[in-house]
Amino acid sequence: MAAASIYDFEARHIDGKSVSLADYRGKTLLIVNVASQCGFTPQYQGLEAMYRRLKDRGFEVLGFPCDQFGHQEPGDENEIRNFCSLTYDVSFPMFAKIKVNGDDAHPLYRYLKQAQPGLLGSEGIKWNFTKFLVDRDGKVLRRYGSIDKPEAIEKDVAKLL
Numbered sequence: 838m839a840a841a842s843i844y845d846f847e848a849r850h851i852d853g854k855s856v857s858l859a860d861y862r863g864k865t866l867l868i869v870n871v872a873s874q875c876g877f878t879p880q881y882q883g884l885e886a887m888y889r890r891l892k893d894r895g896f897e898v899l900g901f902p903c904d905q906f907g908h909q910e911p912g913d914e915n916e917i918r919n920f921c922s923l924t925y926d927v928s929f930p931m932f933a934k935i936k937v938n939g940d941d942a943h944p945l946y947r948y949l950k951q952a953q954p955g956l957l958g959s960e961g962i963k964w965n966f967t968k969f970l971v972d973r974d975g976k977v978l979r980r981y982g983s984i985d986k987p988e989a990i991e992k993d994v995a996k997l998l
Contacts, residue, residue: 842975843868846945848901849933851914856932858945858975864895865997866971867990868949870903870937870962872910873920877966881925883987887994888929894998895973898929901946903937906964910934937962952977972997 843866844859867887872878888898902917904910910917914933921927935943938961942950949969950960968981970993978997981990 843945843948843971843977844975846948848935848943848945851902851918851931851933853914853933861897861899862975863973864897865973865994866897866899867994868899868945868969868971869901870946870965870967871900872903872906872965873912873917875906875909875965877964877983880966880987881921881927885925885927885929887987887991891991891994891998896994896998900927900929900931901937901943902931902934903965904934905936905938909965937967949977949980953980955980955982970994970997
């Protein structure tokens with residue numbers, strides 16, 4: 838059976854428990870593949886600031902660590918959690934490390950890439966900090982590249998709240 842929305846997926850939280858994305862039903866989401874040792878890693882600061890400003894209005898950032906781009910997320914979940922907490926005071930939900938491309942890509946990312954292909958219809962994620970904006974009904978509305986900073990995306994997010 839094909840997935841009807843992101844709510845049909847589960848993912849493992851960074852603490853190890855399985856989380857149904859249906860738990861986020863009714864919220865606007867920004868789903869991001871993240872890495873700790875990337876030139877775009879400082880975007881954690883902007884993502885966290887936006888999350889803190891908008892979370893009370895029904896917004897969530899979901900971070901998915903990925904080590905498929907230049908081995909820039911080499912740590913295990915505990916190391917990733919500590920880095921995010923100590924370096925950027927991240928309080929938004931973080932998930933266990935996944936793959937976003939290839940045969941082993943997480944099913945959520947297969948769905949996201951089909952729903953919002955990249956440039957010229959390519960589905961592959963090009964780099965860390967690719968972002969997907971999802972509305973309150975679980976519909977994937979937009980895909981943003983690594984260079985799109987959270988500050989530039991916030992106006993799109995705010996329109997959905």
